[in-house]
Amino acid sequence: MSTTLDLHTHSEASEDSRAPVEAYLNWIKLRRAERPLDGIVLTEHRQFNRAADYRHLEDKFGIMVLRASEVETNYGHMLVFGVNDDMLARFDFSNIRLDAQTVIDEVARMGGIVVPCHPGRPNIGLYEHYESKPSLENVVAVEALNGGSRKGEDARADELIAKYGYASTGGSDSHLVSLIGLCATRFAADIKDLEGLVRELKTGAYEAVDFRPRRKVVPHAVAVETR
Amino acid sequence: MVDYDPTIINKVFEHTDPVEVRPDMIERFCETLGERNPLYTDPAAAKTGPYGGIVAPPSFAVTFRNGRHFFEHIPRFGRRGFDAGKDVEFVAPIHPGDKISLSSHVKEIYEKTGRTGSMVFVVIRSTLTNQNNETVAHIDHRFMNRP
Numbered sequence: 001m002s003t004t005l006d007l008h009t010h011s012e013a014s015e016d017s018r019a020p021v022e023a024y025l026n027w028i029k030l031r032r033a034e035r036p037l038d039g040i041v042l043t044e045h046r047q048f049n050r051a052a053d054y055r056h057l058e059d060k061f062g063i064m065v066l067r068a069s070e071v072e073t074n075y076g077h078m079l080v081f082g083v084n085d086d087m088l089a090r091f092d093f094s095n096i097r098l099d100a101q102t103v104i105d106e107v108a109r110m111g112g113i114v115v116p117c118h119p120g121r122p123n124i125g126l127y128e129h130y131e132s133k134p135s136l137e138n139v140v141a142v143e144a145l146n147g148g149s150r151k152g153e154d155a156r157a158d159e160l161i162a163k164y165g166y167a168s169t170g171g172s173d174s175h176l177v178s179l180i181g182l183c184a185t186r187f188a189a190d191i192k193d194l195e196g197l198v199r200e201l202k203t204g205a206y207e208a209v210d211f212r213p214r215r216k217v218v219p220h221a222v223a224v225e226t227r
Numbered sequence: 228m229v230d231y232d233p234t235i236i237n238k239v240f241e242h243t244d245p246v247e248v249r250p251d252m253i254e255r256f257c258e259t260l261g262e263r264n265p266l267y268t269d270p271a272a273a274k275t276g277p278y279g280g281i282v283a284p285p286s287f288a289v290t291f292r293n294g295r296h297f298f299e300h301i302p303r304f305g306r307r308g309f310d311a312g313k314d315v316e317f318v319a320p321i322h323p324g325d326k327i328s329l330s331s332h333v334k335e336i337y338e339k340t341g342r343t344g345s346m347v348f349v350v351i352r353s354t355l356t357n358q359n360n361e362t363v364a365h366i367d368h369r370f371m372n373r374p
Contacts, residue, residue, distance in 0.1 A: 015337070015348070045339065072340050095228065096338045096345065122342050 003191040003200075004209065005064070006040045006184045008079060008117055008143060008171025013052070014045045017175040021054055024180045025061040035181035035211045039064025041081070041197070043117075043171075046071060046094045048083045066194050069093055070117065075100035075136060076124040079143070079171075082112030082198035104138050113201045115169055117143040120156030127156040135164065141201065144168035145208040147182035148175075169201075170208030182212045229338050229347050229374070231302055236333055240301075245326035245358065246291060253283045253323060256290065282320035288355055288364035289315060291327055301370065302333065304347040308372040311348065316365040319357075326358040334367060347372045 009024065010017040021042065028037050040063070042052075047069065054065035068081045071093050078100065080087065087110050091098060104114045119126035119142045126142060144157050145168070161168055170183035187206040191197050200206065257268050262284055265272035273281045321327065334352040338345065348371055355364040 015339075046337075077340070094337065096340050097228075123344055124340050124342065 001190040003038045003187045003189065004036055004184050005066070005187070005191065005197070006037055006172050006174070006181050007068075007081075007115070007169050008043050008070070008146065008173045008183075009040050009180060010044060010070075010173070010175045011042050013042070013047070013049060014175070016045070019175060019177045019180070021065060022057055022060075023177045024174070025057055025063050025065070027177050027180055028063055029061050031181070034213075035184070037063065037181045037184055038191075039066060040180065041066045041068050041171075043068045043070040043079050046096070048080075048088060048093060050085075050088075064192075066197060071098055071103065072096040072124070073098040073100035073103055075116065075129040075133070076119070076121070076126055077117050078103065079115045079117050080107055080112060081115065081201055082107070082110075082194060084110060084112070086110045087112060101136055104136060108138060111198070113140060113198055115141050115143060115201065117171065118146040118149060118153065118157075118173065119143065119160055120149065120153035121146075125153070125156070127160055130160070139164070139166060140204060141167035141169050141206075143171055143208075145170035145183040145210050147172035147179055147212065167204035167206065168208040169206065170210065182210075184209050184211065229304060229336065231304075231336055235302060236336070239330050239332045241329070241331040243291075243329045245328045248283065248321055248323055248325045248327060250281065250323040252290075253281060253287065256287050257284065260284070260286075278320055278322070280322065282322055285317040285320075285364075286315070287321055288317065289313065289366060291329055291353075291355060301351055302336065302349055304349075304372040305374040308370055311369040311371040313369065314367040316367075317363075318365065319361055319363045321355075321357070321363050325363075327355050327363065329353045329355055345374055347374055 011019055011021045058065050068079055069083050070077055070079055090106055107114050116126045144161055169185045172179050172182040174180045185206050186209045187200050189200050191200055266276050267284050270281055331351055331353045335350040338347050351368040353366045356362055
């Protein structure tokens with residue numbers, strides 16, 4: 001038994017997304033053949049909504065909905081899994097200048113795990129920060145595949161993974177309904193809840209999976225002689 | 228953290244004089260957009276519709292201007308920025324003859340980082356009300372500033 005989760009998604013709770021959670025789940029249900037997800041993890045920007053409850057949608061669609069957060073640090077953006085009251089009391093998630101090493105260590109101490117996301121992205125990815133600052137300690141995994149990556153960004157993530165031996169996750173980073181599930185993470189284990197997700201993320205027993213449609217090869221133009 | 232006076236949040240800084248919605252304003256708006264929905268364009272058909280007459284298309288709400296066509300008192304951070312878009316919430320239909328006023332306040336100020344660096348966003352909420360003091364729409368104007 002394995003579990004496939006999109007670990008990086010934004011619903012309309014994020015200021016730059018217009019995607020309702022229900023629309024995400026409906027889209028997944030209609031396209032499960034192309035994007036075989038068991039669930040999604042909502043990683044809203046700079047916040048964690050304790051009160052949000054998606055159980056009725058989970059029941060309606062048979063798709064797991066878990067919650068995490070995407071925070072901003074001096075080494076770029078990072079996904080925080082297993083957010084709890086201790087973490088919310090310790091950190092102001094709206095602060096865009098959080099100290100990355102402190103977040104990684106403290107979140108781990110409080111029972112969660114931090115995964116730097118889109119590490120190959122300029123300015124907000126780990127790769128660029130590692131060029132000018134020491135590498136971070138205690139990083140277990142980074143996001144190897146991000147649905148919003150531009151050319152070369154995922155390749156830079158691969159370089160980091162090869163150099164530092166990080167485990168690889170995948171997430172769509174969707175802000176629009178149709179982009180949900182383009183990239184995901186396949187876990188060897190059966191995951192049923194957030195505790196299970198955090199436990200498995202710490203093991204490294206997973207792989208990034210890519211469900212992005214392949215681009216059709218366009219044949220080279222051939223010169224035609226005209227008279 | 229971005230430095231600003233927190234008391235500016237929710238403080239109304241602009242209130243416009245009422246603008247009367249003439250039937251030809253709706254007509255011109257529909258013509259420009261190619262809108263042919265009879266609820267907005269055909270008085271006879273609209274009479275039998277849910278509003279008992281012509282109403283303006285929802286997006287008509289964004290045609291009402293603020294002061295001198297732009298906010299004069301919005302907080303600015305840094306030297307550069309641009310209009311980063313609008314969110315419109317339609318609350319009630321606008322009818323010909325309505326007198327629409329805009330009241331604007333700073334709804335939110337927040338920072339974020341992206342591929343291109345740090346940004347400070349200022350969200351101005353304009354609330355449109357009619358002559359009966361009924362809210363017809365909210366428009367959130369999002370402005371990006373580069374600190």
